[in-house]
Amino acid sequence: MIVLSKTLLEIKNLTTSFRIGEEYYAAVDDVSLELKENEVLAIVGESGSGKSATAFSIMGLHNRAKIEGEITFKGRDIANLPPSKINKIRGKEMSMIFQDPLTALNPLMEIGRQIGEVLLLHNSEMSKAKRREYSIELLDRVGIPRPDRVVDQFPHELSGGMRQRVVIAIAIANKPELLIADEPTTALDVTIQAQILDLIRELKDDLNSGVILITHDLGVVAEMADRVAVMYAGQIVELADVESLFVNPQHPYTKSLLSSVPATEYAQDRLHVIQGIVPSLQNLPREGCRFRSRIPWMDESVHEEDPKLHEISPGHHVRCTCYQHFYFPEESKEEQTNGVT
Amino acid sequence: MALLKVDDLKIHFPIRGGILNRKIDDVRAVDGVSFEVKQGETYGLVGESGSGKTTTGKAIMGLNNITSGDIYFEGTHLNAKKGKKVDVRRDVQMIFQDPYSSLNPRKRVLDIIAEPFRNYEKMTKKEEMFKVQELLEKVGLSSDSVYKYPHEFSGGQRQRIGVARAIALKPKLIIADEPVSALDVSVQAQVLNFLQDIQKDLNLTILFIAHDLGVIKHMCNRIGIMYRGRFVEEGLRDDIFNDPQHIYTKRLVAAIPDVDPRRREEHQSFRAQVKEEYEQSFNDYFDENGLAHSLKPVTDTHKVALPERG
Amino acid sequence: MWKFIVRRLIITMPQIVVLSLFVFILASLMPGDALSGQIDPNISRDAIDEMRERLGMNDPWYIQYKDWVVGAVQGDFGDSFRFKMPVTDLIWGRIINTFWLSLVSVIFIYAIGLPLGIISGRYNDRLIDQVITGYTYLGFATPLFIFALVTLWVFGFHFGWFPTGGSVAPGLEPGSMEYILSKLHHLLLPGLSIALIGVVGTVQYLRSEIIDTKQKDFILLARAKGAPESRVYNRHIFRNSVLPIAAFFGYEITMLISGSVFVERIYSYPGMGNLFIESILLRDYSVVTALVLLFGLAAIIGALLSDIILSIVDPRIRIK
Incomplete structure (x- = not known):
């Protein structure tokens, strides 16, 4: 990147823990990230x-979680802000797009009032008529046909794709500098997905906002992201610009994920399957390489004792030393006896 | 059979x-x-x-x-x-x-x-x-x-x-x-x-x-x-993915995200182009109710819903 | 919405016909007829038969049914065997008393149920919620007639704070302030008894409805908009949770009327429920028949009300 743009968000050593029984378990473990203006960072x-827990921590949406570390947004630490202060930021300077447009809107409220609410909350002087007028403008902006009619309709009268556009209209109503999109297209059809992604990209350029895109879909990442953070078991295991990640993936988890997506150049006739299962929050291995148990054919000695992120080229970070030796079990004949389950 | x-x-x-x-x-x-x-x-x-x-x-x-x-x-x-x-x-x-x-x-x-x-x-x-x-x-x-x-x-x-x-x-x-x-x-x-x-x-x-x-x-x-509710195209995998004939199929195939970020721009402009073609030629591919025509064979394995010609 | 309401009204018609047929058959099966207890035992058998013929008692059943329906619609249910007065006149005064008792009970139910349900749902699993939930379990386990007996004994006899019977103190001028206050005084204890037991369903329903709504995605979106907690609760959670309760209103009425049977008996309150039991005990069949018909009608209208309210408050039904 040649253009030097301003840092919008800086997360340092974020650890978000949930209480299960008597103990706290970290769902986000020592995550550090940075986001610049007009940049799309995919997680x-x-x-x-x-x-998702990382995104919710930034928005302050976790109800009963312990949040440690710093979340510096526009030069100010917003981790653990009291509700009255975070409410001034949420919906105005940063906002969120949710996964399921069918459930994200209040079924008993007209579309116009749901958009109007976010306008009113951050500008109590705006009149009702003005809010309505602006809501129609916003609906038009996100590509909803006949916005003057839709503004008085209820969510159940709209299709899934249209409802997601309404959710986006609410998110951009106050021109936020940070937009967090949590699986924004997972529940939508492919052609609608393409349209929604185009819309998010366009709006980002218009508002010069930074976007954090939470997704499990590597295709969406390749289409949208400038930089990518790959997370496994609460930690970032690889962080790189989008090209390096797809052209030169390093971490065993990244490589495994890529080769398990069907019908891509990474996939074989037989898809790669990561052995074992994702450990539950209580059973996360807290010591050593967390991915170790998923690649049991690798020698124990390839892992670091306390895996750190290593910068292997400018901006490209990989956790643990095991990446240097990684190979797929299929590549080595004698390893194939490791029964794949 | x-x-x-x-x-x-x-x-x-x-x-x-x-x-x-x-x-x-x-x-x-x-x-x-x-x-x-x-x-x-x-x-x-x-x-x-x-x-x-x-x-x-x-x-x-x-x-x-x-x-x-x-x-x-x-x-x-x-x-x-x-x-x-x-x-x-x-x-x-x-x-x-x-x-x-x-x-x-x-x-x-x-x-x-x-x-x-x-x-x-x-x-x-x-x-x-x-x-x-x-x-x-x-x-x-x-x-x-x-x-x-x-x-x-x-x-x-x-x-x-x-x-x-x-x-x-x-x-x-x-x-x-x-x-x-x-x-x-x-x-x-x-x-x-x-x-x-x-x-x-x-x-x-x-x-x-x-x-x-x-x-x-x-x-x-x-x-x-x-x-x-209707078929727009039917064929072998290669027919559909390498040689889509119906505009709707073309649009679906174009909408699949590409996992190569280096081809991003190219893919996006291709998709925009297909979308434009879709909008322009909608009436050529669908009947007056916006529904697909019946399937007509184009090869032994490949059938496409095209209007009657002539 | 109008279509829905009209359609709903049309469905009510066959319900009423079935109910009236049921009540008619019930009445025919009961021993005795309109002449029982009315006539001088010295009148000859032939004269009685002639009178029966004249009254249409030998007509086929459908003619009798038609005559009965025509009479019922005009408010003619015959005479009470015990009170020797038209059933309609007898029941009318009792309906009014039962209406007041039900109204007071409904007010108490919502005055107690809404706050308890809201608090319980909002602070679920905290101490306050555990106390309220404990109360609802107790309420479910306690039969209304036992609870009513206990309150009557404690507050009526032991402390003497409330009257133990009747609907108004004797000798007061109807319409005067004392008269109204005395009526209210008589209503409070039975009304509260019904409400304290009858409310537990509402509390539990509202509680689970609120807990359910709290987890919804649109609540998350409301928070993400920057809405303070008070607004999230008032505008989004409570509104969406209370609406189903509103629809319960009609059923609540049905429940109250059937519940009044015991309570009116225990408090010797001169309402429909009390009359019903007295009439059964004294085999005053014409009154019983009329009351069964009225109770049945109340249930049908209650269900109708519920559906209409729901269609008005829920846009998913309203807009169609």
Whole structure:
């Protein structure tokens, strides 16, 4: 990147823990990230990786979680802000797009009032008529046909794709500098997905906002992201610009994920299957390389005792030393006896 | 002879309205669909929500009322109005989308998997247990999980329990309705590999219903694309992905995200171009109601819904 | 919405016909007829038969049914065997008393149920919620007639704070302030008894509805908009949770009327429920028949009300 743009968000050593029984378990474990203006940072991982928990920590949406570390947004630490202060930021300077547009809107409220609410909350002087007028403008902006009619309709009268556009209209209503999109297209059809991604990209350029895109879909990452953080079991295991990640993936988890997506140049006729299962929050290995148990054919000595992120080229970070020796079991004949389950 | 033959299938749901709640219109969920599935192949039925792909699958299973049209399984007419109802449900089984809700949480794995043969076969408790354990091993789960409940398994494992139940009676055809769309990528890979294995082992035929074109491309020999209750195109995998002829198919294929970020711009402008073509030529490809024309062969394997020429 | 309401009203018609047939058959099966207890035992058999013929008692059943329906619609249910007055006149005064008791009970139910349910749902699993939930379990386990007996004994006899019977103190001028206050005084204890037991369903329903709504995605979106907790609760959670309760209103009425049978008896309150039991005990069949018909009608209208309210408050039904 030649253009030097301003840092918008800086996360340092973020650890988000949930209480289960008597103990706290970290779902996000020592995550550090940076996001610049007009940049799209994708956080990729499977369920239980901590990607959504990271997004919720930034938004302050966790109800009963212990949040440690710093979340510096526009020069100010917003981790653990009291509700009255974080509410001034949420919906205005940063906002969020949710996964399922069918459940993200209040079924008993007209579309116009749901958009109007976010306008009113951050500008109590805006009149009702003005809010309505602006809501129609926003609906038009996100590509909803006949916005003057839709503004008085209820969510159930709209299709899934249209509802997601309404959720996006709410998110951009106050021109936020940070937009967090949590699996924004997972529940949508492919052609609608393409349209929604185009819309997010366009709006980002318009508003010069930074976007954090949470997804499990590597295709969406390749289409949207400038930089990518791959998360596994609460940690970032690889962080790189999008080209390096796809052209030169390093971490065993990244490589495994890529080769398990069907019908891509990474996939074989037989898809790669990561052995074992994602450990639950209570059973996360807290010491050593967390991916170790998923690549049991590798020699124990290739792992670091206390795996760190290593910068292997400018901006490309990989956790643990095991990446230097990694190979797929299929590549070596004698390793094939390791029964794949 | 085709294992499964669907001929001009129509499924219309009535829309009721007015004070007396009389039928005022129809939703034409499936509106004249014909296709054949050959023994041993994996046939992909693709479409977006509302295309009628799931309704078609359910109709073959006998879970929907058929408005008109015929379904034949091994030459037997399944939906004959007169004469005896033919019960092919042992030979045709279904795998559902959501491994979380399709298994009864209050039943043990033993009861879930044994249910089909309790309906169709008389077995002693001992035989039943032996059979269930055998099936569990076949789907790669340990045989001591018979007394566990569904919540004790991960998503991928639950989907395997669903598969174990589906193959319990050694069916000839499996209808898999979005079997992996609720799963994580790595678990999805596991289930897809496993479906391929089981297909080889049992010489199964699979009707694979999905909206994810990547999965379809990976799994299926032949593919039918549905749009608003009709087929727009049908062909071999290469026909569909390398030589799509109908504008709707082109648009679907163009919408698949490309995993190479270096081709991003190129791919985006191609997609925009296809979208433009779609909008401009919509009337050339669809009739006055926005529905697809009937399929016309362009090669031996490839059929496209194009208007009558001349 | 109008279509829905009209359609719903049309469905009510056959319900009422079935109910009236049921009540008619019930009445025919009961021993005695309109002449029982009315006539001088010295009148000859022939004269009685002639009177029966004149009254249409030998007509086929459908003619009798038609005559009965025509009478019922005009408010003619015959005479009470015990009070020797038209059933309609007898019942009318009792309906009014029962109406007031039900109204007071409903007010108490919502005044107690809404706050308890809301608090319990909002602070679920905290101490306050555990206390309220404990109360609802107790309420479910306690039969209303036992609870009513206990309150009557404690507050009526032991402390003497409330009257133990009747609907108004004797000798007061109807319409005067004292009269109204005395009526209210008589209503409080039975009304509260019904409410304290009858409310537990509402509390539990509202609690689970709120806990359910709290987890919804649109609540998350409301928080992400920057809405303070008070607004999240008032505008999104409570509103969406209370609406189903509103629809319960009609059923609540049905429940109250059937519940009044015991309570009115225990408090010797001169309402329909009390009259019902007295009439059964004294085999005053014409009154029993009329009351069964009225109770049945109340249930049908209650269900109708519930559906209409739901269709008005829920846009998913309203817009169609």
